[in-house]
Amino acid sequence: MGRKQNRAQSPTPAPAPEPEAVEAEPAPEARPPLEVLYCSVCSFPIEYCEFGSSLTRCKEWLKEANEDLFNKYYSDEALQAKLGTLSLEAQAKLEQDTAKKEAKAEAKADAALKKKLASQIIIRRIERTKRKHVTAIQGLEAFGVDLKKAAKQFASKFATGASVTKTPTGGEEIVVQGDVAEEVQEMIEEGVGVLKGIPADNIEITEEKKKKSGE
Amino acid sequence: MFKKFTPSSDVSGHTPVKSSVQRSIRTNVLSQWKIEPETLEAIWPKKEGLVHVKCRDHISVYTVNGEPLFFQHFDEAFFPTLRVIHKYPYILPAVKIDRGAIRFVLAGAQIMCPGLTSKGGELPPEEAALEAGTPVGVFAEGKEHAVAVGITKMGTEAMKKTNKGVGVEATTYLGDDLWALETL
Known part of the structure; x- marks a missing residue:
């Protein structure tokens, strides 16, 4: 965190002299980049948090991470200064919109979490020939598992073939070869x-038998 | 351009770029952006191979070490990604939008002339007028950092005159799917 704070302080004086330097003559050495502090909640540069969908959380984070900058952007004076540039109605509308957006984003996150908790993993044991089976595992992606990597892991663990296949x-x-449910x-x-x-x-094991075609 | 972009379905392949092609890209970038070779060297060292990420609709994203640096549509101009322009804001000519327009731009709207010509907005003066089809960095009133990278749809003088319709088309903006991708 300490490193980040140092970075955050440097950009404020830096940008002003730079554009002139270009005009004068190209610097023989590479010019250092501006360091931008990005909000760790909404990933925007901190000055744009107010337009994001998680302003309250962004504010909390910034207050903890960097008090000075928090005061710069969210103190009463700063808010007053902002009001000057925008008509009162527009400002009110903006605030309303932000609040609405925030509520919406929250509801969305909630729903996603609920869905995640409710989703099932189905392990199916499918009969291929008489004594041979494959195991199909469904629903891992709902928990943010990279299927390809998981397949690789199964393959090396069971020393069999494992692949990611599309379902109808x-x-x-x-799909893992062998009965490994x-x-x-x-x-x-x-x-x-x-x-x-x-x-x-949330794990369920089911069995799928091949229909006997001979009878 | 990147409002909807999912790497799993929109990317069709990663290929390392041949060094001769890299050279020509480098000269092109140097001529298109206001950037000195040393600075470009710092963001894109010669030793690091450039990787061409081919995407749908003839969009090419170029990455170094997995980090997208610039992108291109077909063989048109190169656009830096927003993270690059945050670090080096002077490489593209700047336009500025007023405060009221910010939230629309963040939602992916194109940038309309009135937002640029009003009191909070800023366009380059007459002697530095830009033609249509120039890549620009879009800055915002009261903000330090760029909010989008775009391409002018009409000359800046024409924007001042007609003051109607789309002035700048945002190719990538804060919060779009390219922004969400830190590595590709």
Whole structure:
């Protein structure tokens, strides 16, 4: 954090003299870049937080991270100065919009979280020939798992082939060769490697038998 | 251009750029932007290979070490990404929008003339007038850093005169999907 703060202080005086320097003659050495402090909540440069959808949280973060800058942007005087440049109505509208946006973003995040908690991982054991099976794992992507990496992990763990395939419904699933449903469930519960952070009670194992065509 | 951009479906391939092609890109960038070779060297060292990321609709993004530096549509002008222009704001000519327009630009709108010609806005003076089709950095009233990178749709003098319609088209703006990608 200390490094970031140092950076944040440097840009304020820096930009003014620079443009003239270009006109005069190209500097023989590379010119140092401006350091911009980005908000860690909304990723915008901090002066644009007010237009983002998480102003309250941005403010809290900045207050903790860098009190000086917080006062620069959100003190009463700064707010007063801003009012001067915009008509009162427009300002009111802007504030209203921001509040609305914020509420919306929050609701969205909530819904996403809920969906994440409710989503299921389905492990299917599919019969190929008599004693041979493949295991299909569905729904890992809802927990932010990189399917390709997970497939690689399964492949090296079980020393079999594992691939990411498209399902007819449009999604993607991991298919592991061999009957490894139980082991996969264990792995997910333990959270090995990329499978971290998945609630264990959302896993379901089902079995799919091949229809007997001979009879 | 990058309002909707998902790397998994919109990127069709990464290829390292041949050194001869890199050389020609370098000269092109140097001639198009107001940047001295030493500074360009600092953001894009000769030793680091440039990677060409081919995207849908003839958009090419060029990255160094996975970080997008500039992009190009077909074989038109090069645009720096916003992060680059935040670090080196002088490399493109600047226009300024008034405070009222900021939130629309952040939502991905094109930049209309009145937002540039009104009291808070700023256009280059007559002697430094820009023609249509020039890449510009879009700054905002009361803000230090650029809010977007765009291309002028009409000359700056024409903007002052007609004061109607789209003046600058934002190619990338704060908060779009290219901004969200820190590495590609």
